[in-house]
Amino acid sequence: MTHEPELTSPVDLCLPDGSLNPAAVGWTRRPLHSAALRGWGRAKRWEYWGLVTPDHVVGVVASSLDYAGVHGLYVLERATGRETTADAVVPMARGTRFPARSGEGEIAVRTAGLTIRIRQGPDGDTVHAAADGVRLDVEVPRPPGHESLGVVVPWSRRRFQYTVKDVGRPVRGTLELRGETHGVGGPEAFAVLDHGRGKWPYAVTWNWAAGAAPGRAVQLGGKWTDGTGLTENALVLDGRLHKIGEELRWSYDRSDWLRPWHIAGERVDARFHPFHERVARTNLGLVASETHQCFGRFTGRALADDGTEVSLDGLTGWAEEARNRW
Numbered sequence: 035m036t037h038e039p040e041l042t043s044p045v046d047l048c049l050p051d052g053s054l055n056p057a058a059v060g061w062t063r064r065p066l067h068s069a070a071l072r073g074w075g076r077a078k079r080w081e082y083w084g085l086v087t088p089d090h091v092v093g094v095v096a097s098s099l100d101y102a103g104v105h106g107l108y109v110l111e112r113a114t115g116r117e118t119t120a121d122a123v124v125p126m127a128r129g130t131r132f133p134a135r136s137g138e139g140e141i142a143v144r145t146a147g148l149t150i151r152i153r154q155g156p157d158g159d160t161v162h163a164a165a166d167g168v169r170l171d172v173e174v175p176r177p178p179g180h181e182s183l184g185v186v187v188p189w190s191r192r193r194f195q196y197t198v199k200d201v202g203r204p205v206r207g208t209l210e211l212r213g214e215t216h217g218v219g220g221p222e223a224f225a226v227l228d229h230g231r232g233k234w235p236y237a238v239t240w241n242w243a244a245g246a247a248p249g250r251a252v253q254l255g256g257k258w259t260d261g262t263g264l265t266e267n268a269l270v271l272d273g274r275l276h277k278i279g280e281e282l283r284w285s286y287d288r289s290d291w292l293r294p295w296h297i298a299g300e301r302v303d304a305r306f307h308p309f310h311e312r313v314a315r316t317n318l319g320l321v322a323s324e325t326h327q328c329f330g331r332f333t334g335r336a337l338a339d340d341g342t343e344v345s346l347d348g349l350t351g352w353a354e355e356a357r358n359r360w
């Protein structure tokens with residue numbers, strides 16, 4: 035178990051010299067960190083929205099890795115397993131705009147083959163993404179009292195990451211795919227935000243799992259936070275965040291990603307049952323990444339803050355391993 039401070043007041047992520055502000059280390063129930071990274075070098079900024087509906091899984095990512103902007107739009111048709119992918123790599127992340135604080139301002143990407151525009155506000159967000167043969171236009175309302183998990187992970191004064199994981203948000207709108215329009219919405223549709231700002235080590239591996247069902251959601255992470263004293267694990271019940279302050283054990287078969295995964299600790303005993311594997315690889319020599327993101331369903335249980343056992347059966351989402359040299 036870890037002993038992680040909860041922050042309740044706005045705070046700057048960085049000191050004036052660009053190093054980590056010690057007062058920023060901890061976790062929050064709503065975005066409170068101003069993450070204006072200073073200088074160039076190992077700085078990473080991204081916004082990722084993942085959407086799950088009964089018919090589709092959608093991923094939208096806008097990112098700046100200092101030396102490049104790496105952006106993408108992904109759609110999985112669940113009935114057939116067909117994937118539609120549009121990716122763009124832009125030198126020096128030209129034409130990419132990010133605000134300093136999660137939940138405020140606009141993220142914008144425009145390339146020759148891909149456009150992304152994310153507008154954030156106190157009542158919710160809108161996500162627009164378009165590429166050849168695919169267009170997404172959705173609203174992601176923020177229900178009153180809904181809480182998200184913000185965490186600052188400190189590797190050192192010069193290497194640190196601020197993340198906001200916002201799981202189980204309602205979503206409504208449309209997805210146009212190869213000339214056919216699909217409605218997005220209903221009780222079985224939800225959205226997940228991964229907001230990231232930080233200065234990373236060169237090589238890192240992480241696990242991430244997220245899933246939701248009406249009234250319940252789970253956010254689990256591993257590897258990249260090990261040994262830092264901070265974790266990104268939480269249970270969300272009717273919009274209320276229950277922070278899980280422990281490092282979890284992840285078990286999965288790297289030779290067969292579609293076999294069940296097991297994620298366990300004192301307050302979590304989750305099984306993840308994949309129905310589809312997405313593989314994304316980049317190899318530019320010194321810069322390389324490999325991600326295995328599996329979509330599937332959860333079973334098992336987690337404990338709320340008061341010790342109540344909550345079933346994870348029926349949650350749908352993903353679990354992934356990502357290995358990066360960047």
